[in-house]
Protein backbone atom coordinates (compact mmCIF):
# COMPACT_ATOMS: atom_id res chain seq x y z
CA UNK A 1 0.00 0.00 0.00
CA UNK A 2 1.41 3.43 -0.84
CA UNK A 3 2.40 5.50 2.16
CA UNK A 4 -0.23 8.21 1.73
CA UNK A 5 -3.10 5.73 1.64
CA UNK A 6 -1.79 4.15 4.83
CA UNK A 7 -1.56 7.55 6.53
CA UNK A 8 -5.04 8.44 5.36
CA UNK A 9 -6.28 5.09 6.60
CA UNK A 10 -4.81 5.45 10.06
CA UNK A 11 -6.20 8.98 10.22
CA UNK A 12 -9.68 7.64 9.55
CA UNK A 13 -9.22 4.89 12.13
CA UNK A 14 -8.16 7.46 14.74
CA UNK A 15 -11.15 9.62 13.93
CA UNK A 16 -13.44 6.64 14.36
CA UNK A 17 -11.85 5.65 17.66
CA UNK A 18 -12.07 9.24 18.92
CA UNK A 19 -15.78 9.30 18.07
CA UNK A 20 -16.31 6.02 19.93
CA UNK A 21 -14.48 7.46 22.94
CA UNK A 22 -16.74 10.54 22.90
CA UNK A 23 -19.84 8.35 22.72
CA UNK A 24 -18.60 6.12 25.52
CA UNK A 25 -17.86 9.19 27.65
CA UNK A 26 -21.37 10.60 27.11
CA UNK A 27 -22.93 7.23 27.88
CA UNK A 28 -20.85 7.05 31.02
CA UNK A 29 -21.87 10.57 32.16
CA UNK A 30 -25.54 9.73 31.66
CA UNK A 31 -25.57 6.23 33.14
CA UNK A 32 -22.89 6.16 35.80
CA UNK A 33 -22.60 8.74 38.50
CA UNK A 34 -19.24 10.48 37.96
CA UNK A 35 -16.94 10.65 40.93
CA UNK A 36 -17.20 14.13 42.47
CA UNK A 37 -13.83 14.08 44.17
CA UNK A 38 -11.86 13.23 41.02
CA UNK A 39 -13.79 15.83 39.09
CA UNK A 40 -13.01 18.54 41.65
CA UNK A 41 -9.34 17.60 41.67
CA UNK A 42 -9.19 17.84 37.87
CA UNK A 43 -11.05 21.15 37.93
CA UNK A 44 -8.49 22.44 40.39
CA UNK A 45 -5.56 21.17 38.34
CA UNK A 46 -6.93 22.47 35.04
CA UNK A 47 -8.66 25.63 36.20
CA UNK A 48 -6.70 27.00 39.12
CA UNK A 49 -3.26 25.85 38.06
CA UNK A 50 -3.61 27.33 34.57
CA UNK A 51 -4.17 30.85 35.93
CA UNK A 52 -0.72 32.29 35.39
CA UNK A 53 -0.41 30.92 31.87
CA UNK A 54 -3.82 32.23 30.87
CA UNK A 55 -3.35 35.65 32.50
CA UNK A 56 -0.01 36.26 30.83
CA UNK A 57 -1.33 35.10 27.45
CA UNK A 58 -4.42 37.30 27.71
CA UNK A 59 -2.59 40.38 28.95
CA UNK A 60 0.21 40.41 26.42
CA UNK A 61 -2.02 39.51 23.49
CA UNK A 62 -4.33 42.39 24.40
CA UNK A 63 -1.39 44.75 24.76
CA UNK A 64 0.36 43.89 21.51
CA UNK A 65 -2.92 43.94 19.64
CA UNK A 66 -3.73 47.40 21.04
CA UNK A 67 -0.32 48.75 20.10
CA UNK A 68 -0.42 47.39 16.54
CA UNK A 69 -4.04 48.42 15.97
CA UNK A 70 -3.21 51.91 17.22
CA UNK A 71 -0.23 52.23 14.88
CA UNK A 72 -2.40 51.40 11.87
CA UNK A 73 -5.56 53.22 12.93
CA UNK A 74 -3.59 56.34 13.81
CA UNK A 75 -2.63 56.74 10.13
CA UNK A 76 -6.28 57.08 9.15
CA UNK A 77 -7.25 59.00 12.28
CA UNK A 78 -9.38 56.19 13.69
CA UNK A 79 -7.54 55.99 17.03
CA UNK A 80 -10.71 55.44 19.05
CA UNK A 81 -11.45 52.20 17.16
CA UNK A 82 -8.44 50.52 18.76
CA UNK A 83 -10.17 49.04 21.78
CA UNK A 84 -13.12 47.90 19.71
CA UNK A 85 -10.82 45.93 17.46
CA UNK A 86 -9.04 44.38 20.41
CA UNK A 87 -12.31 43.47 22.08
CA UNK A 88 -13.94 41.88 19.04
CA UNK A 89 -10.90 39.85 18.07
CA UNK A 90 -10.21 38.78 21.66
CA UNK A 91 -13.82 37.76 22.29
CA UNK A 92 -14.47 35.80 19.14
CA UNK A 93 -11.08 34.44 18.06
CA UNK A 94 -7.93 35.10 20.02
CA UNK A 95 -9.35 34.58 23.50
CA UNK A 96 -10.68 31.06 22.95
CA UNK A 97 -7.96 29.93 20.53
CA UNK A 98 -4.95 31.15 22.48
CA UNK A 99 -6.35 29.98 25.81
CA UNK A 100 -7.09 26.56 24.34
CA UNK A 101 -3.62 26.32 22.77
CA UNK A 102 -1.94 27.22 26.05
CA UNK A 103 -4.09 24.80 28.05
CA UNK A 104 -3.44 22.12 25.42
CA UNK A 105 0.29 22.43 26.00
CA UNK A 106 -0.14 22.15 29.73
CA UNK A 107 -3.14 19.95 30.35
CA UNK A 108 -3.45 17.93 27.14
CA UNK A 109 0.18 16.92 27.41
CA UNK A 110 -0.20 16.05 31.09
CA UNK A 111 -3.22 13.86 30.37
CA UNK A 112 -1.50 11.97 27.57
CA UNK A 113 1.62 11.45 29.70
CA UNK A 114 -0.29 10.39 32.82
CA UNK A 115 -2.66 7.97 31.10
CA UNK A 116 0.13 6.74 28.85
CA UNK A 117 2.30 5.91 31.84
CA UNK A 118 -0.66 4.18 33.47
CA UNK A 119 -1.08 2.13 30.35
CA UNK A 120 2.51 1.01 29.97
CA UNK A 121 2.79 0.14 33.67
CA UNK A 122 -0.40 -1.98 33.38
CA UNK A 123 -2.32 0.33 35.74
CA UNK A 124 -5.10 0.64 33.15
CA UNK A 125 -5.33 -3.16 33.02
CA UNK A 126 -5.41 -3.24 36.81
CA UNK A 127 -8.28 -0.76 36.74
CA UNK A 128 -10.17 -3.01 34.35
CA UNK A 129 -9.67 -6.05 36.58
CA UNK A 130 -11.05 -4.01 39.48
CA UNK A 131 -14.37 -3.79 37.61
CA UNK A 132 -13.81 -0.14 36.71
CA UNK A 133 -14.17 1.22 33.20
CA UNK A 134 -11.20 3.49 32.35
CA UNK A 135 -13.60 5.93 30.69
CA UNK A 136 -15.68 6.24 33.88
CA UNK A 137 -12.72 6.68 36.17
CA UNK A 138 -10.20 8.56 34.02
CA UNK A 139 -11.80 10.20 31.01
CA UNK A 140 -15.10 11.52 32.36
CA UNK A 141 -13.72 13.63 35.25
CA UNK A 142 -11.12 15.15 32.91
CA UNK A 143 -13.64 15.81 30.18
CA UNK A 144 -16.11 17.50 32.53
CA UNK A 145 -13.35 19.56 34.11
CA UNK A 146 -11.96 20.94 30.83
CA UNK A 147 -15.42 21.60 29.43
CA UNK A 148 -16.25 23.70 32.48
CA UNK A 149 -12.82 25.28 32.99
CA UNK A 150 -12.11 26.41 29.42
CA UNK A 151 -14.97 28.93 29.04
CA UNK A 152 -14.09 30.39 32.44
CA UNK A 153 -10.41 30.67 31.57
CA UNK A 154 -11.28 32.15 28.21
CA UNK A 155 -13.54 34.75 29.81
CA UNK A 156 -10.70 35.62 32.11
CA UNK A 157 -8.22 35.93 29.24
CA UNK A 158 -10.62 38.18 27.32
CA UNK A 159 -11.21 40.40 30.32
CA UNK A 160 -7.56 40.80 31.18
CA UNK A 161 -6.77 41.33 27.48
CA UNK A 162 -9.23 44.22 27.22
CA UNK A 163 -8.08 45.78 30.47
CA UNK A 164 -4.45 45.69 29.42
CA UNK A 165 -5.28 47.02 25.95
CA UNK A 166 -7.03 49.92 27.70
CA UNK A 167 -3.88 50.52 29.72
CA UNK A 168 -1.72 50.53 26.59
CA UNK A 169 -4.14 52.50 24.40
CA UNK A 170 -5.24 55.13 26.87
CA UNK A 171 -2.24 55.18 29.16
CA UNK A 172 0.57 54.88 26.63
CA UNK A 173 -0.83 56.04 23.31
CA UNK A 174 -3.10 58.77 24.68
CA UNK A 175 -6.28 57.66 22.97
CA UNK A 176 -9.44 59.34 24.23
CA UNK A 177 -10.68 56.77 26.77
CA UNK A 178 -14.36 57.69 26.71
CA UNK A 179 -14.71 57.45 22.93
CA UNK A 180 -12.64 54.30 22.78
CA UNK A 181 -14.88 52.62 25.37
CA UNK A 182 -18.02 53.79 23.63
CA UNK A 183 -16.80 52.25 20.38
CA UNK A 184 -15.78 49.10 22.23
CA UNK A 185 -19.29 48.64 23.60
CA UNK A 186 -20.87 49.53 20.29
CA UNK A 187 -18.96 46.93 18.28
CA UNK A 188 -18.75 44.05 20.80
CA UNK A 189 -22.18 42.50 20.93
CA UNK A 190 -23.30 39.82 23.33
CA UNK A 191 -23.16 37.40 20.37
CA UNK A 192 -19.43 38.05 19.99
CA UNK A 193 -18.78 37.06 23.58
CA UNK A 194 -21.14 34.13 23.33
CA UNK A 195 -19.37 32.89 20.22
CA UNK A 196 -16.06 32.87 22.08
CA UNK A 197 -17.48 30.96 25.02
CA UNK A 198 -19.11 28.32 22.83
CA UNK A 199 -15.82 27.82 21.04
CA UNK A 200 -14.00 27.53 24.36
CA UNK A 201 -16.40 24.83 25.53
CA UNK A 202 -15.85 22.81 22.38
CA UNK A 203 -12.06 23.25 22.58
CA UNK A 204 -12.22 22.11 26.21
CA UNK A 205 -13.85 18.86 25.14
CA UNK A 206 -11.32 18.46 22.36
CA UNK A 207 -8.34 18.86 24.67
CA UNK A 208 -9.31 16.14 27.10
CA UNK A 209 -10.72 13.71 24.55
CA UNK A 210 -7.58 13.80 22.41
CA UNK A 211 -5.26 13.92 25.44
CA UNK A 212 -6.96 10.89 26.99
CA UNK A 213 -7.20 9.05 23.68
CA UNK A 214 -3.50 9.41 23.00
CA UNK A 215 -2.68 8.30 26.54
CA UNK A 216 -5.01 5.29 26.52
CA UNK A 217 -3.63 4.12 23.17
CA UNK A 218 -0.02 4.78 24.03
CA UNK A 219 2.60 2.32 22.79
CA UNK A 220 4.95 0.49 25.13
CA UNK A 221 7.93 2.00 26.87
CA UNK A 222 9.17 5.45 27.75
CA UNK A 223 9.40 6.27 24.05
CA UNK A 224 5.73 5.41 23.61
CA UNK A 225 4.75 7.82 26.39
CA UNK A 226 6.91 10.57 24.93
CA UNK A 227 5.44 10.07 21.52
CA UNK A 228 1.88 10.00 22.83
CA UNK A 229 2.48 13.31 24.61
CA UNK A 230 3.90 15.03 21.55
CA UNK A 231 1.23 13.64 19.28
CA UNK A 232 -1.48 14.77 21.66
CA UNK A 233 -0.26 18.37 21.75
CA UNK A 234 0.21 18.53 17.98
CA UNK A 235 -3.13 16.94 17.22
CA UNK A 236 -5.00 19.14 19.71
CA UNK A 237 -3.37 22.34 18.43
CA UNK A 238 -3.96 21.56 14.78
CA UNK A 239 -7.57 20.54 15.34
CA UNK A 240 -8.25 23.67 17.40
CA UNK A 241 -7.00 25.88 14.58
CA UNK A 242 -8.93 24.02 11.89
CA UNK A 243 -12.15 23.61 13.83
CA UNK A 244 -11.99 27.27 14.86
CA UNK A 245 -12.33 28.37 11.25
CA UNK A 246 -15.42 26.27 10.65
CA UNK A 247 -16.90 27.30 13.99
CA UNK A 248 -16.48 30.94 13.03
CA UNK A 249 -18.36 30.38 9.77
CA UNK A 250 -21.03 28.34 11.48
CA UNK A 251 -21.52 30.42 14.62
CA UNK A 252 -21.53 33.78 12.90
CA UNK A 253 -24.43 32.51 10.83
CA UNK A 254 -26.30 30.92 13.72
CA UNK A 255 -25.74 33.79 16.14
CA UNK A 256 -26.23 36.57 13.60
CA UNK A 257 -28.60 39.07 15.13
CA UNK B 258 -15.15 -23.00 36.43
CA UNK B 259 -12.65 -21.85 33.81
CA UNK B 260 -12.69 -23.44 30.38
CA UNK B 261 -10.19 -22.44 27.75
CA UNK B 262 -10.80 -23.91 24.31
CA UNK B 263 -8.37 -23.85 21.42
CA UNK B 264 -7.11 -20.36 22.27
CA UNK B 265 -4.97 -18.70 19.62
CA UNK B 266 -3.28 -15.34 19.83
CA UNK B 267 -0.53 -13.69 17.86
CA UNK B 268 1.00 -10.23 18.06
CA UNK B 269 1.73 -8.80 14.63
CA UNK B 270 2.39 -12.11 12.88
CA UNK B 271 4.31 -13.40 15.92
CA UNK B 272 2.28 -16.34 17.26
CA UNK B 273 2.26 -16.70 21.05
CA UNK B 274 -0.61 -19.07 21.80
CA UNK B 275 -1.39 -21.64 19.13
CA UNK B 276 -4.39 -23.58 20.36
CA UNK B 277 -4.30 -23.80 24.15
CA UNK B 278 -7.07 -25.84 25.79
CA UNK B 279 -7.62 -26.82 29.40
CA UNK B 280 -10.23 -26.55 32.06
CA UNK B 281 -10.02 -25.77 35.74
CA UNK B 282 -12.62 -27.01 38.21
CA UNK B 283 -14.12 -24.87 40.97
CA UNK B 284 -11.88 -24.76 44.02
CA UNK B 285 -8.88 -26.16 42.20
CA UNK B 286 -5.38 -24.64 42.43
CA UNK B 287 -3.50 -24.83 39.20
CA UNK B 288 0.05 -23.74 38.54
CA UNK B 289 1.04 -22.67 35.04
CA UNK B 290 4.72 -23.01 34.22
CA UNK B 291 6.81 -22.45 31.14
CA UNK B 292 9.90 -20.69 29.87
CA UNK B 293 10.12 -16.95 30.04
CA UNK B 294 8.33 -15.38 27.09
CA UNK B 295 6.26 -18.47 26.28
CA UNK B 296 2.99 -16.62 26.82
CA UNK B 297 1.98 -17.25 30.43
CA UNK B 298 1.10 -13.64 31.13
CA UNK B 299 -0.73 -13.43 27.82
CA UNK B 300 -2.72 -16.55 28.71
CA UNK B 301 -3.69 -15.30 32.16
CA UNK B 302 -4.82 -11.98 30.66
CA UNK B 303 -7.10 -13.87 28.31
CA UNK B 304 -8.70 -15.67 31.25
CA UNK B 305 -9.94 -12.37 32.67
CA UNK B 306 -10.76 -10.76 29.34
CA UNK B 307 -7.99 -8.16 29.31
CA UNK B 308 -6.92 -9.54 25.96
CA UNK B 309 -9.22 -11.04 23.35
CA UNK B 310 -8.10 -14.12 21.40
CA UNK B 311 -7.76 -14.26 17.63
CA UNK B 312 -9.75 -17.47 17.80
CA UNK B 313 -10.93 -19.92 20.42
CA UNK B 314 -12.89 -19.09 23.53
CA UNK B 315 -12.81 -18.66 27.29
CA UNK B 316 -15.76 -19.52 29.53
CA UNK B 317 -16.13 -18.62 33.17
CA UNK B 318 -18.71 -20.74 34.99
CA UNK B 319 -20.29 -21.50 31.64
CA UNK B 320 -20.48 -17.85 30.61
CA UNK B 321 -18.64 -16.90 27.44
CA UNK B 322 -16.04 -14.14 27.93
CA UNK B 323 -14.89 -13.93 24.36
CA UNK B 324 -16.51 -11.23 22.26
CA UNK B 325 -18.25 -9.49 25.17
CA UNK B 326 -17.94 -5.72 25.33
CA UNK B 327 -16.02 -3.97 28.07
CA UNK B 328 -19.08 -3.10 30.18
CA UNK B 329 -20.32 -6.69 30.23
CA UNK B 330 -16.82 -7.87 31.04
CA UNK B 331 -16.64 -5.56 34.06
CA UNK B 332 -19.48 -7.46 35.70
CA UNK B 333 -17.78 -10.81 35.09
CA UNK B 334 -14.39 -9.48 36.22
CA UNK B 335 -15.88 -8.62 39.62
CA UNK B 336 -15.65 -12.38 40.29
CA UNK B 337 -11.89 -12.25 39.75
CA UNK B 338 -8.96 -10.97 41.69
CA UNK B 339 -5.72 -10.55 39.84
CA UNK B 340 -2.15 -9.97 40.92
CA UNK B 341 -0.05 -8.53 38.10
CA UNK B 342 3.51 -9.56 37.43
CA UNK B 343 4.49 -5.89 37.79
CA UNK B 344 2.06 -5.39 40.75
CA UNK B 345 0.52 -2.50 38.73
CA UNK B 346 -0.37 -0.42 41.79
CA UNK B 347 -1.99 2.95 41.14
CA UNK B 348 1.00 5.17 41.82
CA UNK B 349 -1.01 8.30 42.50
CA UNK B 350 -2.89 6.61 45.36
CA UNK B 351 -1.69 5.52 48.79
CA UNK B 352 -1.44 1.85 49.73
CA UNK B 353 -4.70 2.11 51.62
CA UNK B 354 -6.52 3.72 48.67
CA UNK B 355 -5.12 1.07 46.35
CA UNK B 356 -6.37 -1.77 48.52
CA UNK B 357 -9.74 -0.13 49.18
CA UNK B 358 -10.21 0.87 45.54
CA UNK B 359 -12.94 -1.51 44.49
CA UNK B 360 -14.76 -1.47 47.84
CA UNK B 361 -14.94 2.34 47.77
CA UNK B 362 -16.14 2.41 44.19
CA UNK B 363 -18.85 -0.11 44.88
CA UNK B 364 -19.96 1.87 47.90
CA UNK B 365 -21.68 -1.12 49.52
CA UNK B 366 -19.75 -0.88 52.79
CA UNK B 367 -19.36 2.05 55.16
CA UNK B 368 -16.01 3.86 55.38
CA UNK B 369 -15.44 2.29 58.80
CA UNK B 370 -16.04 -1.24 57.54
CA UNK B 371 -13.77 -0.66 54.55
CA UNK B 372 -11.02 0.72 56.79
CA UNK B 373 -11.26 -2.29 59.07
CA UNK B 374 -11.18 -4.72 56.17
CA UNK B 375 -8.16 -2.99 54.60
CA UNK B 376 -6.26 -3.08 57.89
CA UNK B 377 -7.02 -6.80 58.25
CA UNK B 378 -5.86 -7.62 54.77
CA UNK B 379 -2.66 -5.61 55.12
CA UNK B 380 -2.03 -7.54 58.32
CA UNK B 381 -2.52 -10.79 56.41
CA UNK B 382 0.10 -9.85 53.80
CA UNK B 383 2.41 -8.74 56.62
CA UNK B 384 2.43 -5.06 55.79
CA UNK B 385 0.94 -3.35 58.81
CA UNK B 386 1.36 0.43 59.16
CA UNK B 387 1.99 1.07 55.47
CA UNK B 388 -1.50 2.49 54.86
CA UNK B 389 -0.38 6.05 54.15
CA UNK B 390 2.66 5.21 52.03
CA UNK B 391 2.78 5.78 48.27
CA UNK B 392 3.78 2.83 46.05
CA UNK B 393 7.00 4.64 45.08
CA UNK B 394 8.14 4.38 48.71
CA UNK B 395 7.84 0.58 48.75
CA UNK B 396 10.29 -2.12 47.73
CA UNK B 397 9.45 -4.46 44.86
CA UNK B 398 8.40 -7.25 47.20
CA UNK B 399 6.24 -4.93 49.26
CA UNK B 400 4.49 -3.73 46.10
CA UNK B 401 3.72 -7.34 45.17
CA UNK B 402 2.16 -7.87 48.56
CA UNK B 403 0.04 -4.73 48.28
CA UNK B 404 -1.07 -6.00 44.86
CA UNK B 405 -1.99 -9.27 46.53
CA UNK B 406 -3.94 -7.43 49.23
CA UNK B 407 -5.79 -5.45 46.57
CA UNK B 408 -6.74 -8.68 44.80
CA UNK B 409 -8.04 -10.59 47.82
CA UNK B 410 -9.68 -7.76 49.77
CA UNK B 411 -13.08 -8.07 48.07
CA UNK B 412 -13.20 -11.88 48.35
CA UNK B 413 -13.34 -12.89 44.69
CA UNK B 414 -14.24 -16.42 43.55
CA UNK B 415 -11.26 -16.79 41.25
CA UNK B 416 -7.73 -15.53 41.90
CA UNK B 417 -5.15 -15.17 39.19
CA UNK B 418 -1.57 -14.69 40.34
CA UNK B 419 1.09 -13.73 37.83
CA UNK B 420 4.40 -14.63 39.43
CA UNK B 421 3.42 -13.81 43.01
CA UNK B 422 6.81 -14.73 44.50
CA UNK B 423 9.28 -13.64 41.83
CA UNK B 424 11.71 -11.16 43.31
CA UNK B 425 10.83 -11.87 46.93
CA UNK B 426 13.16 -13.30 49.54
CA UNK B 427 12.67 -17.02 50.36
CA UNK B 428 11.00 -16.32 53.70
CA UNK B 429 8.41 -13.95 52.29
CA UNK B 430 7.96 -16.27 49.31
CA UNK B 431 7.07 -19.06 51.66
CA UNK B 432 4.58 -16.92 53.53
CA UNK B 433 2.97 -15.78 50.26
CA UNK B 434 2.69 -19.40 49.13
CA UNK B 435 1.07 -20.35 52.40
CA UNK B 436 -1.26 -17.39 52.04
CA UNK B 437 -2.30 -18.54 48.57
CA UNK B 438 -2.99 -22.04 49.91
CA UNK B 439 -4.88 -20.66 52.91
CA UNK B 440 -7.01 -18.30 50.83
CA UNK B 441 -7.89 -21.03 48.38
CA UNK B 442 -8.79 -23.50 51.12
CA UNK B 443 -10.67 -21.17 53.46
CA UNK B 444 -12.59 -19.16 50.89
CA UNK B 445 -12.90 -22.04 48.38
CA UNK B 446 -11.52 -19.87 45.65
CA UNK B 447 -10.24 -21.22 42.39
CA UNK B 448 -6.63 -20.17 41.99
CA UNK B 449 -4.37 -20.00 38.99
CA UNK B 450 -0.73 -19.29 39.72
CA UNK B 451 1.88 -18.51 37.10
CA UNK B 452 5.33 -19.12 38.49
CA UNK B 453 8.95 -19.96 37.73
CA UNK B 454 9.61 -20.81 41.33
CA UNK B 455 10.04 -24.57 41.72
CA UNK B 456 9.45 -24.45 45.46
CA UNK B 457 6.19 -22.57 45.15
CA UNK B 458 5.11 -24.98 42.45
CA UNK B 459 5.32 -27.84 44.94
CA UNK B 460 3.67 -25.84 47.68
CA UNK B 461 0.64 -24.35 45.93
CA UNK B 462 -0.09 -26.53 42.93
CA UNK B 463 -2.57 -29.38 43.06
CA UNK B 464 -2.23 -29.57 39.31
CA UNK B 465 0.43 -28.25 36.97
CA UNK B 466 0.10 -27.11 33.38
CA UNK B 467 3.23 -26.55 31.37
CA UNK B 468 3.16 -24.34 28.30
CA UNK B 469 5.64 -24.74 25.49
CA UNK B 470 5.61 -23.90 21.79
CA UNK B 471 2.27 -22.15 22.20
CA UNK B 472 0.51 -25.27 23.45
CA UNK B 473 -0.21 -27.09 26.68
CA UNK B 474 2.87 -29.27 26.68
CA UNK B 475 2.04 -31.44 29.68
CA UNK B 476 -0.53 -31.41 32.42
CA UNK B 477 -0.48 -33.39 35.63
CA UNK B 478 -0.04 -33.57 39.38
CA UNK B 479 3.18 -32.17 40.86
CA UNK B 480 4.50 -35.71 41.42
CA UNK B 481 3.96 -36.61 37.79
CA UNK B 482 5.65 -33.44 36.60
CA UNK B 483 8.64 -33.75 38.92
CA UNK B 484 9.23 -37.35 37.96
CA UNK B 485 8.63 -36.77 34.27
CA UNK B 486 11.15 -38.25 31.88
CA UNK B 487 10.30 -35.82 29.10
CA UNK B 488 13.54 -33.91 28.43
CA UNK B 489 11.85 -30.48 28.21
CA UNK B 490 9.94 -30.94 31.46
CA UNK B 491 12.88 -32.56 33.20
CA UNK B 492 15.20 -29.71 32.29
CA UNK B 493 12.63 -27.11 33.35
CA UNK B 494 11.89 -28.49 36.81
CA UNK B 495 15.54 -29.15 37.50
CA UNK B 496 16.71 -25.85 36.06
CA UNK B 497 19.11 -27.32 33.48
CA UNK B 498 19.73 -25.35 30.32
CA UNK B 499 19.78 -26.98 26.93
CA UNK B 500 23.44 -27.54 25.85
CA UNK B 501 22.41 -26.48 22.32
CA UNK B 502 21.42 -23.03 23.64
CA UNK B 503 24.85 -22.48 25.19
CA UNK B 504 26.69 -22.58 21.93
CA UNK B 505 28.52 -19.25 22.13
Ligand SMILES: Nc1ncnc2c1ncn2[C@@H]1O[C@H](COP(=O)(O)OP(=O)(O)OP(=O)(O)O)[C@@H](O)[C@H]1O
Nearest residue numbers: 268273291292293294295296297298299300342453
Ligand atom coordinates in the same frame (compact mmCIF):
# COMPACT_ATOMS: atom_id res chain seq x y z
N1 LIG C 1 1.16 -6.34 24.12
C1 LIG C 1 2.02 -7.08 23.43
N2 LIG C 1 2.39 -6.72 22.17
C2 LIG C 1 3.24 -7.47 21.46
N3 LIG C 1 3.78 -8.60 21.90
C3 LIG C 1 3.48 -9.02 23.13
C4 LIG C 1 2.59 -8.29 23.96
N4 LIG C 1 2.45 -8.94 25.13
C5 LIG C 1 3.25 -10.03 25.03
N5 LIG C 1 3.86 -10.08 23.84
C6 LIG C 1 4.77 -11.13 23.37
O1 LIG C 1 4.21 -12.36 23.75
C7 LIG C 1 5.19 -13.26 24.21
C8 LIG C 1 4.79 -13.83 25.53
O2 LIG C 1 4.82 -12.81 26.52
P1 LIG C 1 4.41 -13.08 28.03
O3 LIG C 1 4.52 -11.78 28.74
O4 LIG C 1 3.11 -13.77 28.08
O5 LIG C 1 5.55 -14.07 28.50
P2 LIG C 1 5.63 -14.82 29.91
O6 LIG C 1 5.50 -16.27 29.62
O7 LIG C 1 4.72 -14.23 30.88
O8 LIG C 1 7.14 -14.54 30.29
P3 LIG C 1 7.76 -14.17 31.75
O9 LIG C 1 7.89 -15.45 32.45
O10 LIG C 1 9.09 -13.59 31.41
O11 LIG C 1 6.84 -13.21 32.39
C9 LIG C 1 6.50 -12.51 24.23
O12 LIG C 1 7.25 -12.94 23.13
C10 LIG C 1 6.11 -11.07 24.05
O13 LIG C 1 7.05 -10.45 23.23
Ligand SMILES: [Mg+2]
Nearest residue numbers: 297298342419
Ligand atom coordinates in the same frame (compact mmCIF):
# COMPACT_ATOMS: atom_id res chain seq x y z
MG1 LIG D 1 4.87 -13.02 32.48
